[in-house]
Structures are given as C-alpha cells and as structure tokens.
Amino acid sequence: MKWMLALVVVIALPLLASAQAKPPAAWSDVELSTFARTFTLGMPTVSYDTIIGERVAYSGIAVQLFKAPQPLQLLNPWAPRVYGPSEQNLIFDPLTKRPAGLRFFAISF
Numbered sequence: 001m002k003w004m005l006a007l008v009v010v011i012a013l014p015l016l017a018s019a020q021a022k023p024p025a026a027w028s029d030v031e032l033s034t035f036a037r038t039f040t041l042g043m044p045t046v047s048y049d050t051i052i053g054e055r056v057a058y059s060g061i062a063v064q065l066f067k068a069p070q071p072l073q074l075l076n077p078w079a080p081r082v083y084g085p086s087e088q089n090l091i092f093d094p095l096t097k098r099p100a101g102l103r104f105f106a107i108s109f
Contacts, residue, residue, distance in 0.1 A: 049084050060105040061089050 073079040093100040
C-alpha cells in the first residue's frame with residue numbers, strides 16, 4: 001500500500017508542478033497584424049510613410065500627410081493598401097505591449 005502511495009506521489013507531483021507554470025503572454029491583435037503584414041509577400045513598392053535621406057530617415061504621420069497624393073485617404077478605414085497599415089505609426093509600451101501613443105514625426109539615424 002505504501003508503494004502505491006509513493007507511485008502516485010512520484011507521478012502526480014511533476015504533473016501538478018508543470019500545470020502550475022504560467023503560460024507565455026499572448027500578443028495583442030495589433031502586434032499580430034503588424035507582424036503578419038511585415039512578412040507578407042507583395043508589399044507596396046511606393047511607401048508614403050518614410051523619407052529616406054543619405055544619413056537619416058524621416059517617418060510618422062506628418063510625413064505621410066506630406067507625401068500622400070490624397071491625404072484624406074489616411075483617415076479612410078477602407079483605403080487602398082498602398083497607404084499602408086493603420087498600425088504603422090503606433091508606439092507600443094515595451095512593458096505592457098499595449099499601444100501608448102502616436103508617432104507624428106520621427107528621425108532615425
């Protein structure tokens with residue numbers, strides 16, 4: 001009878017310990033859509049979201065308004081794909097992985 005109890009303890013304790021593990025944090029819908037669009041074939045060749053210079057690149061909402069042929073299409077939820085995804089100018093909080101703000105103008109070196 002003692003061996004049966006020992007067998008249950010030896011088998012049950014590791015199973016219970018593995019069931020207590022915290023699952024990895026799930027990605028938000030915004031992160032998944034941005035990740036999926038990054039690795040999708042057939043990305044647009046004309047990009048309205050950045051201006052690339054010799055040493056710096058300018059990006060953000062202000063650049064899109066300046067470069068887009070029809071700036072009001074940036075507000076249209078059914079705009080053509082050439083205007084890019086709506087999540088490209090979101091800034092994410094690195095700790096909570098939630099949107100924290102909008103990028104109006106950014107300079108990258």
